[in-house]
Amino acid sequence: MNDEPLATGRLAYMSEPGKLAYSDYPLPAPEAGAVLVEVVRANVCGSELHIWNGRHPTKKRGGLGHEMVARVLALGEGRTTDNRGEPLTIGDRVVYTYFQTCQRCAQCLGGQYNLCDNAYEFFAKQPDEPPHFHAGFATHYYVHPLQNIYKVPDSLSDSVAAGANCAxxxxxxxxxxxxxxxxxxxxxxxxxxxxxxxxxxxxxxxxxxxxxxxxxxxxxxxxxxxxxxxxxxxxxxxxxxxxxxxxxxxxxxxxxxxxxxxxxxxxxxxxxxxxxxxxxxxxxxxxxxxxxxxxxxxxxxxxxxxxxxVDRYEARYLWQALTFLVEHGADYPFEDLGDAEFAFDEIEEALDRSLKRDVTRAAIRIHDSRAQSK
Incomplete structure (x- = not known):
């Protein structure tokens, strides 16, 4: 586990439908089995638009963003591999499910893992609730122990890998x-x-x-x-x-x-x-x-x-998505799927233009994947 003091991160959140704000919080040290990552790129998915225009069934405020690619910043005790058993080290590029599979609710015990009753236990939290970084439109993200995480194959670019979860x-x-x-x-x-x-x-x-x-x-x-x-x-x-x-x-x-x-x-x-x-x-x-x-x-x-x-997907399908991109990604213009890029302070514009269908898939550039921040 990395015991060095961690810096401050920044996140965007919706205070009410159609209104965006930003807040800074100290970066949390990951608990056993968890991973703290630095978000490289996040996409505006259709679900964000349902939240942004106030038509989501449950989420009316809080963090936004759930389709992203990141790199490992800190590993909790005992977390040495991804969910395929591949070694995880600081700086590795990763994707991860935006939900968890709790393995204890009636749906999980019945084998319907995509319908986990506690899937959004953390995504539903407000930014002021530790560990703060619950959503993708942020400089960092806290991957909890029951969220699946996978190393991104070297052959996949950031823009392509970001779309594996969730589309x-x-x-x-x-x-x-x-x-x-x-x-x-x-x-x-x-x-x-x-x-x-x-x-x-x-x-x-x-x-x-x-x-x-x-x-x-x-x-x-x-x-x-x-x-x-x-x-x-x-x-x-x-x-x-x-x-x-x-x-x-x-x-x-x-x-x-x-x-x-x-x-x-x-x-x-x-x-x-x-x-x-x-x-x-x-x-x-x-x-x-x-x-x-x-x-x-x-x-x-x-x-x-x-x-x-169909609501959500089984977490193992995130690896299937990466495999599909490795095997077939070059046959399709996945690199062009995101047709507009926005800076971290332009998220509101990205949401509004996506809602108007001016763009098909907006991407938020947050960090440079080529060099890990100190």
Missing amino acids: LSQVIYGIDQIDVRYGETVLVQGAGGLGLCAVAVARERGARVIVVDGVPARLAQAAAFGADHLLDISEVPSVEARAERVRELTRGRGADVAIEVAGVPAAFAEGLELLRRGGRYLVMGNLSPGATVPFDPGFVTRKALTLRH
């Missing part, structure tokens, strides 16, 4: 749950970070991919990621017309699988229309409380649809 991990986990098969047609609703990752993963499973979005820049990125067909909702404005277009692309049937990562309630009802009879629907983007849309349950029954809603 790519979430998508790989979700696609496993809905069992995408070779030769199927997968329709992706939303070409943000999760949607683009879904295009890449589905293509590697041997699927043909249709992407639906309304922002030209996002559709252009979907094409770069290999989407076979694009549906621009501004050019095909009605649900009926989009359903007809999907049928034209699928020999009159509809998509085998639809993946909702748009975060727009109306997209859910539309997805039901775009699926073939017996199709499967993976829903991951909608989490805002109180937003409802009308749909006909009998229609779902008559089409014999399978609906699978």
